[in-house]
Amino acid sequence: MASFLPIISLFLVVVISLMVVRIATVALVLTGISQQLAQFQARSAFTGAGFTTSESDKVTQHPVRRKIIMLLMLLGNAGIVTAVSSLMLSFVNTGDEHPVSIWLRFGLLGLGLAVLWSITQSQWVDQRLNNLVEWALRRWTDLEVADYSNLLHLGHGFMVIEMEVEQEDWLVERDLAGLRLSEEGVLVLGIERPGADYLGAPRGTTSLKAGDTVILYGPRDVLTNLDERRAGSSGNWDHHKAVDKQLKAQREQAELEKEAEETSGN
Structure with a gap:
């Protein structure tokens, strides 16, 4: 069981990362930008990919968007490093490990990623998750600061x-x-x-x-x-x-x- 703990931790990091990006996307939409642009900005900030000049202006000129992007950059750096470390640890061969165990971990990793991918592509899950995140943001934050x-x-x-x-x-x-x-x-x-x-x-x-x-x-x-x-x-x-x-x-x-x-x- 211990040999599967790094893979489990990897899945947890991926799920948390997806949730962070989703929450940030909904938060950016609440500031008045389109769904596609908000999703692109959230993913770019979380992965450290960066923006074009015009998209960067849309963020830096709005105080709420700027705070969201800064938080995403901080969480993204920590999340990506943890995910890569967990993935490397899960496939380190100690020398006395049976090859079947390695292939089993490969299968578990592939199955888990396939399940996560199917969930992220589900319109039903997407709509209900967006509604839940939006309700939570409106309930416990003050994003809507304008009259x-x-x-x-x-x-x-x-x-x-x-x-x-x-x-x-x-x-x-x-x-x-x-x-x-x-x-x-x-x-x-x-x-x-x-x-x-x-x-x-x-x-x-x-x-x-x-x-x-x-x-x-x-x-x-x-x-x-x-x-x-x-x-x-x-x-x-x-x-x-x-x-x-x-x-x-x-x-x-x-x-x-x-x-x-x-x-x-x-």
């Missing part, structure tokens, strides 16, 4: 994000009027364009370019889908589904308001 959090009902199904427009995105090279984001329940608050002044409350004739950072407000699930939406027929279909969902929500809200009026009238 606009309450004004915009952030945390009640709505959020504000910074989304970088990429060349393959559904948004690229299209004007705001043609995108019809308002029909999905999404409002464009502003656009940051490299080499140009910040454009607040842009008009419908404004076209989005690759490299733009667009600030959006709307339902969390719609913004998450929009961040992952790519150009082409699949992106158009996602747009139509989001519009239908928004129309259904509006009808349900209208029915609730009508019922409330009838109840109060009686």
